[in-house]
Amino acid sequence: MTRRPLARHALRALSLAAALGLWQLLTSLNVDLWLRFSQFPTVTDVARTFADRLSGPDYWTDLTDSLTRILTGFVLAAVLGVAAGVLVASSRLAEDLLGPVLEVVRPIPAIALVPVAILLFPSNEQGIVFITFTAAFFPVLVSTRHAVRALTPVWEEAVRTMGGGRWRVLGSVVLPGALPGIFGGLSVGIGVSWICVISAEMISGQYGVGYRTWQDYTVVNYAGVLVGMVTIGVLGWVTSTAVELLGRRLTRWLPRTSYVPAARPVRRVRDTGAAAPATSTTKEEAPHDQLV
C-alpha cells in the first residue's frame, strides 16, 4: 500500500532477475523433467550471441527495417481508422456503404491476408506494411466508432448554437471527445500490428527482426532465435508504452478515480498539505489550453 516508487522498481527488477536466474539454472544443469531444457540455450549463450549481434551491422538494419514497417503501417491505420470510424458513426450513408464491406473483412486475421498482399503489391515491403496496416486499422475503426456514438449530445448542440458548423463540431467536439476511446483502439492496434509485422517478415521478409529470427531457426541457431525473441519483446513493449504515454498525455483532462494508477501523482499532490494544492493543480492543467 504505502510502498515507495524506488522499492517498487527494485521489486520489479528482482522479479525479472529471478526469472533469468531460473532460466540459467535449468539450462546450465541440463534439466530434463518432461520439459527438456538440455537443448535450450543458456542465458549466457544468448547474452554472448546478443553482444556479437549488436556489434554487427545486420542487427541494426533488421531493427530499423521492422520499425519503419510498423510505424508506416500503424500511422496509416491510425489516420484512416479514425477517419473511417468518424465517418461511419456520423453518417448513415457512409455506414450503409462501408459497413458491410468492413464487417466482412474485419474477422479475417491480418496474417491470413499474406497471399492477398503478395498478389496485390509489387514488392514484399509494401505487402508487409499492408498487413501491419490492416491489423491495426480495425481496432482503431471500431473503437473510434463507439467513442463517437457515445459522445454527449449537448456538446454538439452547444457548439452549433454558438454558430459552429460541421467542421467546428468535428474539431472541437467529436475528435477531442472521442480521444480516450480512440486511444483504447490505438493501444490494441499497436499490439496486433507488432505481432503481424513479425509474422509477415517470417513469411516474406528480407531483413527485419522476424525474418532474422526465422532464419536463425532454419540454421539451428537457437541462441540467435532467443535474441530475436528478446528484441521483439523489448520493441513491442517500447512501442506500446509510447502509445500509452501519448494517450495519457492527451487525455489528462479525464477525471480519474483514485484507484487508477495514473491518478496517483495527482492524489499525492493533494495530500501534501494545505498551501500547495491550488497552485499545483492549476499548473498541471495548464497544458490543456493547447489541446484543440
Place this chain on the structure above:
Amino acid sequence: MTSSSDVRPASRTGAGLSLHGAVLGRPGAPVLDAVDLDVAPGEILTVVGPSGCGKSTLLRTLAGLLSPLAGTAGQDGNPLTGPSADRALIFQEDALLPWRTLRTNVELPLAIRGLPRSERRAQAESWLDRVGLTDHARQLPHRVSGGQRQRAQLARALAGAPRAVLMDEPFGALDAQTRAGMQDLLVEVLHGTGATVVFVTHDVDEALFLGDRVALLGNGRLTAVRDVPRPRDRTAHDDPARVALRRDVLSSLGT
C-alpha cells in the same frame, strides 16, 4: 477591433422571437400544439410547466435545433433556418467541454467568430470576471462546483454576444441558496447586454422573480402569458398583486 466580425454596437438590440400556429416536437411525436408566442426584443420571458410538458422542445425549436412540425418559428420576422450564434442556448446539464479549462470554454464562441487569440483571451477573462470565476479560469470543469459550472456556461453563452439567450432550467440542479445567488447574478450580468431571454423552469417563484412575463405550459398547449409586476423583489411576498398572480399561475398549472 481589427476584423469586421467583432465590431458590435455597445448596446445591442435583442432579437424578437416568435412562434405562430406552431406544432413542436420530434417528427412523429408532437408535444406542443398550436403555439402562438411573441417574445419582444430585450424582454425576459419565463416559461413554466410540469416536467415533460414540452418546455425543452419549445426552447430547442427557438434555438433552431428542431424545426416546427407545422406553423412557423421566426426571429425578427424571418423564419429560422437552423442554429445561429444569435441565439445562445444554456443547458441544465453540464454542457461545458470537459477537456477545456473554464477560460478556453468561454473562448470557444469567440474562436468560432474568428477573433484573434489575444482578443479571445482578454474577452473571456473579462466575462469570467463578471461571473466571479477569475480564480478558476484555468481549472477544468470537473474540478469546480455545479454552481461554478453554470456560471461558466452563462459566461460562455454571453461571450458570443448573442441577441437572445435561451435557458433550459439552468439552475434546476443547484441547491436553493446557490440558486438565489445565480438568479441575482443573471439579472446583473444580463443588464446592459440588451439580449432577449427565454428562461424555462419548473419553479414558479423563479419564473415570477426573473420574468417580465410568464408563459404557462400544460396539457400540450401554451395556456396563458401573464405580465409580472416590477420592480424585482424577492422579499415582497405580501404584495397583493404578486400574491394574486402567484395563486393564479399555480392554479393554471393545476397544482
